[in-house]
Amino acid sequence: MTSDNSSIVAALRKRIIDGHYAPGERLAEIPVAEALGVSRTPVRLAFRTLEQEGLLQRVGKRALAVRVFSPADVQCAIEVRGVLEGLAARLLAERGLDPKTRVVLHDCLREGEAIVGGEQLSEADIGAWSEVNARFHAAIVDADERRVIADAIARNNHLPFASADSIIIDRSELEQAHQRLRMAQLHHRLVFNALENGEAARVEMLMREHAQIGLRYDKLFKPVE
Amino acid sequence: MTSDNSSIVAALRKRIIDGHYAPGERLAEIPVAEALGVSRTPVRLAFRTLEQEGLLQRVGKRALAVRVFSPADVQCAIEVRGVLEGLAARLLAERGLDPKTRVVLHDCLREGEAIVGGEQLSEADIGAWSEVNARFHAAIVDADERRVIADAIARNNHLPFASADSIIIDRSELEQAHQRLRMAQLHHRLVFNALENGEAARVEMLMREHAQIGLRYDKLFKPVE
DNA sequence: TCCAAATAAATTGGATCCAATCGTAGCTAT
DNA sequence: ATAGCTACGATTGGATCCAATTTATTTGGA
Known part of the structure; x- marks a missing residue:
């Protein structure tokens, strides 16, 4: 369990950059949390960081998706x-x-x-x-x-x-x-x-x-x- | 209750910029949450955003403080x-x-x-x-x-x-x-x-x-x- | 057959609870 | 008296629970 939150951010960022999550793909908290073996809370924090970094982007009102770059x-x-x-x-x-x-x-x-x-x-x-x-x-x-x-x-x-x-x-x-x-x-x-x-x-x-x-x-x- | 999280981020950012929280001052989650009348969770999210923006800065290993700008x-x-x-x-x-x-x-x-x-x-x-x-x-x-x-x-x-x-x-x-x-x-x-x-x-x-x-x-x- | 409305399912946001860790203060021993 | 150790308090991180909102599906009508 990489319980440190910065590890989770890094892991998630790597998955995005590696294409594990495709550009434009919507990211829900629960599946990601289960995939990383942690609760929703650290995933939400990581999502916030990644959103702030510009790797994730809000679509609609609440949903987050991998940002697409041309x-x-x-x-x-x-x-x-x-x-x-x-x-x-x-x-x-x-x-x-x-x-x-x-x-x-x-x-x-x-x-x-x-x-x-x-x-x-x-x-x-x-x-x-x-x-x-x-x-x-x-x-x-x-x-x-x-x-x-x-x-x-x-x-x-x-x-x-x-x-x-x-x-x-x-x-x-x-x-x-x-x-x-x-x-x-x-x-x-x-x-x-x-x-x-x-x-x-x-x-x-x-x-x-x-x-x-x-x-x-x-x-x-x-x-x- | 400005329960929207972006409102909390904005309120917190305003307090920092207005000098309500002095540069270098440490910010704990509980007092801020009580001051804003919300729970710790949205404050943690807001802290993450502000940290990412560079307005807050980690001091030591866990604590956050208002960043000082010369x-x-x-x-x-x-x-x-x-x-x-x-x-x-x-x-x-x-x-x-x-x-x-x-x-x-x-x-x-x-x-x-x-x-x-x-x-x-x-x-x-x-x-x-x-x-x-x-x-x-x-x-x-x-x-x-x-x-x-x-x-x-x-x-x-x-x-x-x-x-x-x-x-x-x-x-x-x-x-x-x-x-x-x-x-x-x-x-x-x-x-x-x-x-x-x-x-x-x-x-x-x-x-x-x-x-x-x-x-x-x-x-x-x-x-x- | 298609559109709209209503209902149900899924998902997010917030609150609370519990555990782990950090810092400090106090105590003891040398 | 000072240095080191211990223990307690404070605070953060993580998990779970609940409410609210959004989205999808189904059903009804045109």
């Missing part, structure tokens, strides 16, 4: 996170970057460059790249010790991943993804340099561009947690 | 909303603006111009200006029928207002606020023109600048609802 919606959500991370980077640069974070970001960039250095890119490379970008993301978030921007990012972090798989139409787009990876790598390097030089405006501009590299962004910039 | 935090949150509204405006322009929304935005601009047309600006003018800007904001949000950006904005909408009053140090800054009002008016006009001409990049740039006119932004751009 590919355009996913792109919007990705851009939301993009501009928020851009803003976070700018504010971080404005208030001064601590040396430790600077090192972490530098390492992320070096490792990322090593991964996408060659022309060919395997599935494993994409995984490694995602991991590096997750660390980059985590460093950005951790550096905001006041948690204002970090929370704003976190509040919109999971949205793109509800139906992220549904936008991967055909596997042959891998080559195009490779191109985008190189673009993202370039952007990260430029952003880091701008951060080191304290060029805040340039940081923000670059992060904005970074957010617009396309739908594959969600594969390049996995959320931490 | 003036810098408020400014960060305002900038968050600024870039999100800028993004929304850009995406709206990209996908095409429906004529009805166009009219609403146009009316908002004309009324706003009439309000800040003169040199002097009374308290009533500030209130009217806030109302016009709320309509502008609402039009932006309503136009996003897919609700992706609108929800992202809504999720970060209330944050700046938790301790907004605490950043209004002295009343003599009204003159400076007047100047900012004129700046905001100018920006709205430029944004609308860019929207009409489909200059999406310019829209975003302008809205970004709009978000940076200063701390008084929260007085100029009140959230709806």
